[in-house]
Amino acid sequence: MKASKGFYRNCASLSATLLMTALATAPAAAQDASTAPPETAGADSVPASDLPPAPAAPIATTPSATDQALQEEAQEIIVTGTNIKGVKPVGSETISINRAQILATGLPNVNDVLQTIPQVQNNPNAGGSGPVYRQGGTAGYGGNATQGTAINLRGLGTSATLTLVDGRRVVPSGAAATFTESIQVPIAAVESIEVVTDGNSAIYGSDAISGVINYVLRKNFDGVEISGRDQLNRFNNQWGASITAGHSWATGNIIATYDYESRQPFHAGKSRFLRNDLRPLGGPDARANNATIGVSTPTLLVGGNGVPYSYYTIPNGPGTGLSFGQLTPGANLVDSTDYNDFLGRQKRHQAAVFFNQNLSDSFSVFLEGFYTHRDTESRAYGNSRVGNTLTVCQGSPYFIAGAPAAAIASDALCGGGLAQKVAVDPITFFGGPAVTKNPDEQISITGGMTGHLPNRWNLDAYWTYARDSTCGICNFDTNANGAALSREILAGRINPYSTTPLTDAQYGVFMGSNTQRAYNTFYDSVIKLNGPLFTLPGGELRAAVGGELAYNRQHLVNGSNNAFERDPTNNNFAITNNSNVHRTTASAFAELFIPIVSDEMNVPLMQSLNIDAAIRYDDYSDFGDTTNPKIGATWIVNDVIAIRGSWGTSFRAPALTDTNPQNYSSAVIGLPFANNSGRPDIGFAFPGNSSSYLLLGANTDLTPETATTWSAGMDVTPLAGLKLSGTYYRTKYANQIVSPNVGLFLSSPQNAALYSQFITPVNNPASCVNGNPGSYDPVLARFIAAHPALYNTPVLGACSINVILDARSANAATTFQDGLDFQANYQMDSDWGHWSFGGSVTKILNQTLQTVRGGPKTDVLNTYYYPVSWRGRGQIGWSKSGIGANLFVNYVGSYTNTIPITGQPQTKVPSWTTLDLGLTYSIPKGSSVLSGLRFGLNIQNLANRNPHVVLTQSGNNYGAYDASNANIFGRIFSFQITKAF
Incomplete structure (x- = not known):
């Protein structure tokens, strides 16, 4: 169903109607709006795997006047995983990393902090192919043309992980492919990072399939905080500095952060x-x-x-x-x-600002913005x-x-x-290595208001403008x-x-520029209402309702020119490919928090039982609508045992780049392809090889990816300071958008039958003339006319073609994954100081992949390109009198190298274990000139372990280690010094 204009018009009236109904049905004796809710908002957090004993928290002062409570309420960020203020998330496991824990890692950015969580994997995506959005140079990270970073929860693909800032969506990045940049905000501006590790489309809409990552920014800080850092390893150096300043007054506050980072290049x-x-x-x-x-x-x-x-x-x-x-x-x-x-060489500027002003006892306004400018320059042979x-x-x-x-x-x-x-x-010939520049600039501004309405209802409304400009291809006068x-x-x-070396005049004859700039724009308007409806025996039934209207646009400038390869007079892409695609999404959502049993009811073996039910409807202007529910329950048996579970459906809408052939599509004309299909209707260009018309890129016929997820877990607190948690989860991810493995299409009669929908025989007549479609086999001529390619690469010519191989993106794959998460954390005080022991382990039990409908289900767990079943991180920490020490152990389990060098057998890759050490010293804020100082030294891979040798061959490329499961940097030293005034 196409989105209707009437639906857009009715979003606001729907929210207003729901609000009036809620206010009318609320109990007349409800408390005043300033009365605190029955529960304090905050994640029911399972500590992350890298929990340290909390070092000295950043020094901050907040207003001591009675306005402090009102200000904190006005600035309250709804907890990740729910739209209802004043309640804890129900049913789902939540990982929360607070600021002290972030600082204890010694890592320079939020992406690196998240990489320490065992639930994060670095394989390309669930289909085992495509870009790997790890920060690095073009030569080392194929497919990641804009040199961005993204998080891949559960190994189901970066596009299945939703990234938020303060619970709000951010603008996508990318040119030929779209992703969400994970280094959204400077680490100095982050108060905490919250991760929900199951589907959440009922709350947030698209992309929340494997989980949600929410960066919560600092909101209250008085004073100035200056920090410098340096990170070095055996290959290069990376340094940075930041400054944070904040000021509070009786009815508001402002806090701003600026961060700069510079990285030296590293030759492979x-x-x-x-x-x-x-x-x-x-x-x-x-x-x-x-x-x-x-x-x-x-x-x-x-x-x-x-x-x-x-x-x-x-x-x-x-x-x-x-x-x-x-x-x-x-x-x-x-x-x-x-x-x-x-x-590559990289420089990054980042800034974030938050401003809040109370207009009255009930209403406040806020303005929040963040900005990133990154320049990456990579050299290549x-x-x-x-x-x-x-x-x-x-x-x-x-x-x-x-x-x-x-x-x-x-x-x-x-x-x-x-x-x-x-x-x-x-x-010598070209005068030096080729240089590719990848600038990226991102800005996001959100303005909004929060208010306390009658009968303890709350209003949240905001509007966001965000823009990302990047360069997928930036070869200036070097192409x-x-x-x-x-x-x-x-x-x-x-x-x-x-x-x-050639002269400038000789270079000028054939050298030109090749650029592809992309501008991604995002507008988002949201209104949320939440509060109590009425009282049940177990407590207040609370609700949230709202609507959202979002607009996404990608504007692509200076794409490819099909005449370029054939025109020796054109050194530049003179034909501008101005591609404009856009999408409007209208959404409505509702959520209920239902307290069934409370402690006061004295129900045996049931201290409390809470249920949360959410539903969201999304209507897209370009491909239709979808409705996704979620239900969760938390049963607290007693002070020791709590049981939780959730079930829901999620989806991921195709990105604008997935469906726009003008963004990226490529035809390789006359490419020899090994043909072992046994099909008599496909001829040969020479023995064993057929000439193919290979089509790659975007596909206008894509539909949303869908998923069904559920989880069940238990939290046990057997004694003070000790918490044990375990969760079983299960995800079925269908209609995944993948680029089919074209190498399998004609590899055997069985595969030729399996992939028959992507194979079309061609029989050109003897009178065929290259460049004259009227002389081609009509099958080929019609296909080319229906699917014009942005990039055309002639190899043997159209008249040589025996077969069309359609390897464009397709809704072809289905992934099933289930597994277990375990966490343990113990805190204790002694005469010797504060001690902390913690650990987090993820065990994926099964992962199967069906690469094409009707095909076999393949067990891909613990194989190259796919997730490794065992991952863990443990920690022992101590702190006393401003001194802190943390020792971390990181573990990646063994797996099989399933793409060995041709002629070599598959081999088992051993597990990889490394140690990290962190040391801190903090001087409390006081009258001394040294007060407010914090020193930190972190050493990653303390034993300087090299990765295991993993010899692989993928196409014509070889490798000697697996970047998804190890790194080559050896021992990494990080130094930090922070001064708070």
Whole structure:
């Protein structure tokens, strides 16, 4: 059903009607609005795995006047997981990390703090492919073009995790793909981080499938706090500084934070785990890997199309009139990782501000904003467009005579004529490594009001404007037009074999710019009403109702130009691809808190029983509507045992980038594809290989992803200071949007049948003419006309095509996961100080993946690209007289390397255990000049453990460790000093 205009108009009137009904039915003898509710708002928190003994809390003063209570109520943030103020979340497990615990980790940003939680995994997504949104350089994190970060709860994919700031949605980021940046706010501005680890679409709408992360900002602070930090490891250094200032008055307050961070680059070649030559680790020497080769002198490539590659070094000299006999077998190899940034140079500016003003005893207004500007610059071996391989057309004075047939093939850059491929040293030929810049700027401003209404009802209303501008492709004057370069080589004006750098005039002929800028805009209007309805024997039945109207838009500027590859006169993307897509979402939601039993009722084995029921309706302007309920219950048996459980449905709407082919779509025309399908209706271009028309990218036919989640758990407090918790959870995640694994389509008769919906045979006539769709097989012509691609890459030409392989995003996968979470925390005081012992462990019991409807369900748990079943973090801490020490142990369980190097067996990757140590010293605020000082030293991976060697091959890429489950940085030192005034 398409969204109706009438629904939008009725959102406000619906909320007003619900409010009037609630006020009319509220008990006449209700308490005054200033009376405190029966329960204090706050998460029923299960401590995070990294709980330290709380170091000295940041020094802050708040108003001592009677206005303090009113101000705190006006600024109250609704607890994560519920829309009802004054009650604890019911049924769901909540992890809360307070400010003292955040500081004790010594980590520089909120993303790194969240990475310590065992429920966070770093695999690409539930489908085992796609971008990995870890902060790093382009060369190290394929698919993450904008160099962003995101959190992946449960390993079900970053898009299944909803990120909030103070309970409110934030603007998405990204160009060709959309995600929510996890480093939303400076760490100095954060009061706490709350994580709900189950579905919450009934409360928040889209994306809350595997859980919700909420950054709660600091609201009350008087004075100034200045902090400096430095983090260093064996490869690079990262430093930062922040300042926070706050002031309170009788009826309001303001607090502002600014943070700056600078990171040095890190060449991949510095680490033996990242080099192409992996022989010292028992792997291959991949400096020459088929057509990908690093060389110090020009080298002719011989091979392809079923012929194994070989290489021949071209002799020094003018390079004209060469014959194949003058070449030397082999190549002078270099390791390209010496020029690739694993982590690019980065600078980040962040700011946050919160302002509150009470207008009366009942109403207050607030303004909240946060801002991030990040610049990342990554270097890579080879030009951003042509790499380090040049095309020498037949007829050029540099064409090598007498070369074998495997060194000569038709090429689109030569107008379909014959050509040879030559690898060169790009540092010399192009004047240095290719540089990709990825600026990102994000701003969010929220203004609103809170009010106390009659009969103890509360009003929350706010409006948010947010904007993210980023650059998915930013190659300014460093992008080579392959056709223009080949034309210059053909004319003899550029010598591909020269060891002398080209002149500016020569570069100007074929160098240009390739940019893709994306602007994501978000408007959000929300009104919420909550309060008591009437009194039950077990307490007050409380309700929340509300409505939301959200608008998302992505504006893409300067995308690709299909004529670029074929036009040697066009060095820039002269045709601007102005893509504007938008979406409006209207929502209505309601929630009831139902106290069934209270302690005063003296029910045996039932100190209390509370139920929470929520429902949300979302109507999208572009694909329809969805309704999602959730119900939770908490049964407190006695002072020792509490039992909880929840059930609900969740969904994720396709991102605007998922459904817009103008954002990203690519056709590779005439790509040879291994064909073992046994299908007689699919011909061969040469033995064992069919020529394919491979279509990739966005899909206009996508529908929402859906999930059903439930959990059950128990909290036990057997003695003072000790709390034990356990939770079983279960998630079925269906209609997942994935890019099907095109490598499987024709790999066997069984797979050809399974993936038949993505395979279309083509039989071009003998009269077919490349570039003339009227001469193609009508099946191919209709498909191209119906699905025009933004990027067209001709390989063998349209007339060679035997099959269409549709590998666009599709609602194809279903994931099932269930598991157990365990937490333990014990606090005690002694003559020797305060002691803290804690731990958090996650055990995934099962994870199966059905990659396509009707296909088999595959057990993917504990395999490469997918979640590892065992993860844990434990802690022992001590503090006394301002001194604190924390020792953490981190554990990742064993799993199987299921993508070993070709010809090698699958192997078991052992578990990985590391230690972290944190030391702090705080001087209480007083009259001394040193008062308010806090010193911190944190050492991650205290024993300096290297990751396990994990040799893999994915396509033409090799690797020696698994970045999802380990890191290569070794021992990391973090120093912090903070002064509060």
